Amino acid sequence: MNDEKNLTIQDIAEKAGVSIKTVSRVFNNSPNVRQQKRDLVLGVARDLGYRPNISARQLASKRSFVLIHFYDNPNMDYLSGIYDGMREACSEKGYYAVAERLSSQNRSYKDSLLDYLTRTPVDGVILSPPISDDKAVIREIEKRGIPCSLISPGIKKRHCINVFIDEKTAGRKMTEFLIERGHTKLAFISGLDTHTASSQREAGFWSAIEAHGLKRKDMMRIGGDFSMQSGFAAFEALAKSKTRVTGVFAGNDEMAIGTIIAALRTGMKVPEDISVVGFDDSAFARSMWPPITSLAQPIEEMAKLSTRKLIDWIDTKERIENDFEFPTEIMVRDSCP
């Protein structure tokens, strides 16, 4: 119901009886503004429904207000979770969220990163696995003095913001879930070794086995690569072996789907003959038949916090905390009820 005219800092300044510059300072969280004026300005701005003009800001400050998420993960579910979280946090603070694929297939992928960073001015970077483990990439970003936030890094970096779940504990939790349901012969389908999180999940798997006094020789470890096909292949390996496993822990949902399809083909029933659990709680895990029990991480929340802290860092030029851990939850569904 407000008038359409675009408000400027000028309008706010007049209404509040302060100078333009003071208003500017308030909106940039600059120090050296009396709290009383800060509140006054903020109040007036809210009343009038003022929104800063980003272009003008960019032009005058030579900052871009662009945060970029570099990824190389074909899982669209995960990506859009991150993107949504980023976007929400960005719009709170007048930043732009951009996502850019940095394919490690591409031989010159480091070059294309450098290209990107020199071409487009970028105020902050968010990396997700497996790139959050790429030291060369992180070094280049650091060298340019660009604040950087890592999502689920294998090793936490002191010079970055780290946002993560405890992968090992999650892996252990999932394994214990299987054990509690009476499964004593288990298989673990791993992901790619370049994906540190995957090894940590596996460590959790073995730690649960040990803690519950199960025998290592009753367990199978099959190497996968996160693809549906590798889950399919994993089941075939399982079927050939002497060990009769009744519970399968797949390193992600896609491999879980592959495993289930392969099992169905041989006439086995899920979960009656074999139980399968996944990891990531993707949309396909929910819509598969049977729906797949999977470990959910609050990826959108993680991305949101990651972005907020990154923006704080950019705005204030200092980091208070580095590390933020998030809880996980097992979504119990029919594939292992």
Place this chain on the structure above:
Amino acid sequence: MNDEKNLTIQDIAEKAGVSIKTVSRVFNNSPNVRQQKRDLVLGVARDLGYRPNISARQLASKRSFVLIHFYDNPNMDYLSGIYDGMREACSEKGYYAVAERLSSQNRSYKDSLLDYLTRTPVDGVILSPPISDDKAVIREIEKRGIPCSLISPGIKKRHCINVFIDEKTAGRKMTEFLIERGHTKLAFISGLDTHTASSQREAGFWSAIEAHGLKRKDMMRIGGDFSMQSGFAAFEALAKSKTRVTGVFAGNDEMAIGTIIAALRTGMKVPEDISVVGFDDSAFARSMWPPITSLAQPIEEMAKLSTRKLIDWIDTKERIENDFEFPTEIMVRDSCP
């Protein structure tokens, strides 16, 4: 190897011996610049590696250089195809690509559109199904005078750019593919009725049946909703019926996957006992086991052209052509070889 300093129009103007304004005109494809000067300026700019400053452009021209894609389609594969196409076309012309979900679940989704359009200045809009069929949405955009491009609209709009495939012919082509492989008893699993393209595919299906002299009563038509689950349910309906169909045409890949999984569960073999074909050629169609024969449309190319034409329209304020049809291709895979 160039110096790092950011070039401005000023630099180009000096080097070329013309005024700042003339350079500006050249970069905006404004009329009334002598061809000779135009070439000169363009040449100098290329030599120096000049790139216009978008923020300054936005500020001075009050345009946003933002194109927005409104979607409400959970298929990430399709979406990222569109996004990639948009992005490429945008970066050619210095525009920004933004994607925004406009959920029809949300009761007030038209409001959120209006909100968006009034909040953020937007120079052009791209709509994909099912939103490209929403007259109310299109009307609101038109009312604001924002150029609009539709991807695969059910009915082509004269005031918009339309980019599409011939859905009916595609449906017919796919059906004939099944018929040529000896299937005479077929099932068609439809998508949501709100999705006009789906009905057109179905029309193609029936036209092929008729053209090949097959009997309508040997055919089954099952209503689905594009979800994996509905594909699953469709197979169960199929199994219950008396008609023994050997070929299934699913309205999209997800329903094809559901159908296949359901078939596998009953011990049937695909494609030996039943052949299934899908539509869209999504990543899951490729990585499913068996991989699914599916109809591919060049969605990325379509989005790219759509975007280019939209930008032309914005820049020149006129549209030469409205309609652009693209070819399709059947990707033959194991689910119906």
Place this chain on the structure above:
DNA sequence: ACGAAAAATGACAACGTTGTCAAACGACTT
């Protein structure tokens, strides 16, 4: 209560582009 130092504030010039409008130029007509 006084001065010195620190904190808060403001005036004004950037930032790199486009819009406006007036001036210069060219091609015609007479």
Place this chain on the structure above:
DNA sequence: AAGTCGTTTGACAACGTTGTCATTTTTCGT
């Protein structure tokens, strides 16, 4: 050759913000 009209060009002021630096106000130690 002068006059007319359309085309091409350019000077200069926006656009809405931040950076710089000078000025004012507050705080604090004595």
